[in-house]
Amino acid sequence: MYIGVDYYPEQWPESRWPEDVTLMKELGVNVVRIxxxxxxxxxxxxxxxxxxxxxxxxxxxxxxxxxxxxxxxxxxxxxxxxxxxxxxxxxxxxxxxxxxxxxxxxxxxxxxxxxxxxxxxxxxxxxxxxxxxxxxxxxxxxxxxxxxxxxxxxxxxxxxxxxxxxxxxxxxxxxxxxxxxxxxxxxxxxxxxxxxxxxxxxxxxxxxxxxxxxxxxxxxxxxxxxxxxxxxxxxxxxxxxxxxxxxxxxxxxxxxxxxxDYVSYDNYPVWGGLAEPVSPSAIAHQHDLCRGTKNGKGYWVMEELSGAQGWSKIGYLPRPGHIKLWTYQAISRGAEAIVYFRWRAAHFGTEEFCHGILDHDGIPKRKYNEVKEVIDSLKEHGDDWIASKYEAQAAVYYDTENAWAWNIQPQSSAFSHRQELLRHYTPAHKLNVATDAVNSRSSLEGYKVVFVPIYFLENPIFTEKLKRYAENGGTVVFSYRSGVKKPNNFVTGQTLPGELTEMTGITINEYESLQTGQQNKVNGVKGSLSGLESAATVWCDLIDPVTAEVLAEYDDCFYKGTAAVTKNKYGKGTVYYIGTALEETMLTALYKEIFQEAGAEIIETQNGVEVVRREKFLSAMNHSVDRPAEIALPEGNYIDCATNQKIKGALKLAPLASILLKKE
Missing domain, CATH: 3.20.20.80 (Glycosidases)
Incomplete structure (x- = not known):
């Protein structure tokens, strides 16, 4: 396995190079990008x-x-x-x-x-x-x-x-x-x-x-x-x-x-001006996109954050444990090589406050020692871990053209394509269901659930794949504002949700764009949503069920009592439609029921704890900076790959701790 650094020899006196290389060797670096x-x-x-x-x-x-x-x-x-x-x-x-x-x-x-x-x-x-x-x-x-x-x-x-x-x-x-x-x-x-x-x-x-x-x-x-x-x-x-x-x-x-031959990706969970890192699910989704770009093939992280970053503004200082955690998260989701940015903070130029493994004085300190801990922990099992298969149970649709269409016409001041995409990715991540990023080129075979969030620019090729997938027993989940546009960016002349009408078993004859600060309310009326409440923001599709059953209704405005979330049988499969931007609690409850009915494996953990299974390997990461966590492990006996300690039943993780286990 390659673990290395981004190195800029041109920015340093040549007399410093031998010391840099000596420190790299002591660290365990085996590759540099220059x-x-x-x-x-x-x-x-x-x-x-x-x-x-x-x-x-x-x-x-x-x-x-x-x-x-x-x-x-x-x-x-x-x-x-x-x-x-x-x-x-x-x-x-x-x-x-x-x-x-x-x-x-x-x-x-x-x-x-x-x-x-x-x-x-x-x-x-x-x-x-x-x-x-x-x-x-x-x-x-x-x-x-x-x-x-x-x-x-x-x-x-x-x-x-x-x-x-x-x-x-x-x-x-x-x-x-x-x-x-x-x-x-x-x-x-x-x-x-x-x-x-x-x-x-x-x-x-x-x-x-x-x-x-x-x-x-x-x-x-x-x-x-x-x-x-x-x-x-x-x-x-x-x-x-x-x-x-x-x-x-x-x-x-x-x-x-x-x-x-390979896709690479630059992983910066925090950047200049940010008070804290982006959410763990946002980072995970980026890794899924990277892995999905070559249809599941492993990739390189060519720049992995190792210190506080920024140009004119400096971002959050990564806490002790963050470097290891973000490295383990990347490898868990398909990275085959990690290259840390950067070896040493520059004395001049625009990026002089982009801190590296070494800071401006060039002396090994905490971050150097943490990277050494990471490299040492991967010596015995790292190659086997990256060679193990990542088997996703769910797929999340992402298409660049759909993103472009949204950015051209966001339709609400409260709408952010990235934010709304993550709204529908985060519950799967929270329930630790392995996910892939898919688009119209992807095969849907083998997935238990396919999520198609904010499917604004409808793709006829992908829609036909979804229909066949659902007809044959698959579960599809759509969100609000789906099926609106044709590939040339015209609005469909059909009653919404356009080409998705038969699949979803609904029609949408009216809708309301909610601006920043506006909201409606949704009450759950059936299944896992029964008794739950959520604010409804960004958008409200007013759903008229045709063959679909109603799981939740709006509770405000003239359309109080109108369907907000529905479920429809289509062929041998099931199709859901979520007509508004729901809060995480209600959405997670719905996802849990969807996964259970579809037969997907869930590993429930407390907020901020991420677990990824790859064949015999199980990695666990506690993203919280101040809360310890305890995880109920799946059945079996496990070995801590770093210490060879045997673990069964429950696993305790300190704040920002990450661990790799191997099932005996």
Whole structure:
């Protein structure tokens, strides 16, 4: 198993390198990622390449038994390149060109930038492609991050028009699919079509969704340009990856992953300005997305937080135990390698307050010792753990296009796509039911329950899969505002929930968008919801049951007594519809009943305790910083993989404790 660090030798005097490498060896580090921001050093002026600094650093690392992952440096085009070709710079939605001075300062549609990319990536590949201790390559760095996923310049506009002509063939087809008769927007020449810069009101939602698709395709093509250059010049056993950030940007990770051997991910449970980490379920869902991007294949965490992070603002200081806990959580959910960000906090530059395993003084302290504890704890069983199978019992739908459609038209000031997605993921995480992230490409075979939250942009391929899945005995759970939009971002002409009407056994003839501060009330009337109450926020679908039974009703406004949650038999299966944003207590009670009826295994724990089973291994993590926990273990005898202590029946966990058990 690889456990390593992100290292920036160019930021330190060369006289410091030997001490760094010695400390890495003592720690147990066996891999580093380097060079992803080193373009200026590798090509100090156009056409003159100099890899000597990295040659020396790689020699020192590899002579000491440390393998290397190289990053291509294209996220930071050098100043000389921008001076010569300022047209490479991206343009924001106000038409203002973004300046040189940070990173990701290029438009992915620049043909000139493509040519310079080919040159630097090819030169790197030719220089390092046969090195025996360079095991892999990371393309660029965090595509689309920091709002770099969209650019609105002249070259972007021309590329967008060409993309549209290829997609639609004729302007008549485009005008029909965008509904351009509205507000006299009909196009009679491809050159008339804008990129969606600022307008006085709002752009055509169909144009906006296609622009997101175009931006995603452009990044996929750009990544393929890099992987093609690499594969032509490197050994077959050097892997290719990219470190994704899953934040609903105009990036299609699933398309891009087809050109990669592994998916990587940058895991920051807390960042500058945050008073505390994001919820454990939010982190877990990111890991599920990462694993699902290559259809269940293991992945790398290429940047795992190891210290307080931030640029102009510094975030929460990870407490003792957090590094181990977040590492165990990542491995539990499919990570095959952990690379901590960063080795040492920098003395200069934008990230000088991004703290690492070592702080600014370079002296090993608490965090160094905690990482050593993690590495030592994985020596005996780490490889077997990552090789064990993760078997999900439930699937949660996530589609980037659905996220884009929501971000174009959130319809309520209280709506957040990420927040509402997590609302419907968190109860499964709380009940410790193993989950996968799925989309229209995924097979639904083997899952006991499929959750389809906020299915706004209905996908005909996935809907047909859901129908077959339910007909054959599966359980499907929809949430409010499902089945509203067609793939071209038109509203369906059918009574809601559109194509889902027969499956759900309901119709929705009216609905209400609740704004921030507004709420209704829901009373449970049947099953596990009987007697329970919840606030209803964000949205209220007024459900008319046709064949469905009512599980909960609204208790306020003119629609008091109207169905809010329903359950319908469909074929051999069951389909639920949740018409509003329920509170966690009621939603968890409903999920528990759903899982029990579907035959999914539940491991009930107190709040903040996460348990993940992978074949004979069981990992348990207490995310609470101040509450100890006791877990009733599933039947069997277990061994603590770190201490070889035998455990049966109950397991006690201190705050922020994490443990790996193996069933005898």
């Amino acid at each position: 060079a992803e921001f080193g373009w200026q050093l590798m090509e100090p002026e156009e056409g003159r390449y100099d890899f000597s600094l990295y040659d020396r650093a790689i020699k020192l690392l590899t002579e000491n038994g440390i393998k290397v992952v190289l990053g291509t440096p294209t996220a930071t085009p050098p100043a000389w390149l921008i001076q010569k070709h300022p047209e490479i710079l991206p343009t924001d939605e106000n038409g203002v060109q973004i300046s040189f001075g940070a990173r990701r300062h290029y438009t992915v549609n620049s043909r000139i930038f493509h040519e310079y990319t080919k040159k630097i990536v090819t030169e790197m590949a030719m220089h390092y492609g046969q090195h025996p201790d360079i095991i892999g390559w990371q393309t660029d760095n965090e595509y689309g991050h920091e709002k770099s996923d969209r650019s609105y310049g002249e070259e972007d506009r021309q590329s967008f028009q060409a993309w549209l002509e290829k997609k639609y063939g004729t302007l008549d087809q485009l005008n029909e699919n965008w509904g351009t008769v509205f507000w006299s927007q009909t196009y009679t020449d491809w050159s008339q079509i804008p990129v969606p810069r600022k307008v006085l009101q709002e752009h055509n939602p169909s144009l906006l969704l296609d622009f997101d698709r175009f931006c995603a395709d452009a990044y996929t093509s750009y990544n393929k340009l890099q992987t093609d250059c690499l594969r032509e010049n490197i050994r077959d056993d050097q892997f290719l990856t990219h470190n994704f950030v899953y934040t609903d940007q105009a990036i299609n990770q699933w398309d891009m992953a087809e050109d990669l």
